[in-house]
Amino acid sequence: FRIARQYPEQDGGCMAMLRLADLLINEMARLDLPAEKQTYLDRATEMLDEIIARRPDSAWAIRAAEMKSNIVSNPNKNGL
Numbered sequence: 001f002r003i004a005r006q007y008p009e010q011d012g013g014c015m016a017m018l019r020l021a022d023l024l025i026n027e028m029a030r031l032d033l034p035a036e037k038q039t040y041l042d043r044a045t046e047m048l049d050e051i052i053a054r055r056p057d058s059a060w061a062i063r064a065a066e067m068k069s070n071i072v073s074n075p076n077k078n079g080l
Contacts, residue, residue: 014051014060021047021067041071 021044028040044067051064 017047017051018063
């Protein structure tokens with residue numbers, strides 16, 4: 001997480017942030033409490049939005065948008 005925050009506009013920071021968002025999404029599917037799921041979802045979405053805002057014309061932003069789309073289009077897969 002430190003790398004993502006320390007270098008948010010560099011490739012390493014974006015890659016770290018994408019990986020963290022992916023981990024949060026995967027962990028969310030394993031949780032039982034709706035409030036916990038929402039917390040993980042909110043945090044993952046914040047990270048993806050940050051990538052899109054900071055590097056809008058990059059491959060990182062494209063991947064972040066795809067991940068966000070998958071969360072919305074596959075709610076059962078993600079445990080929502």
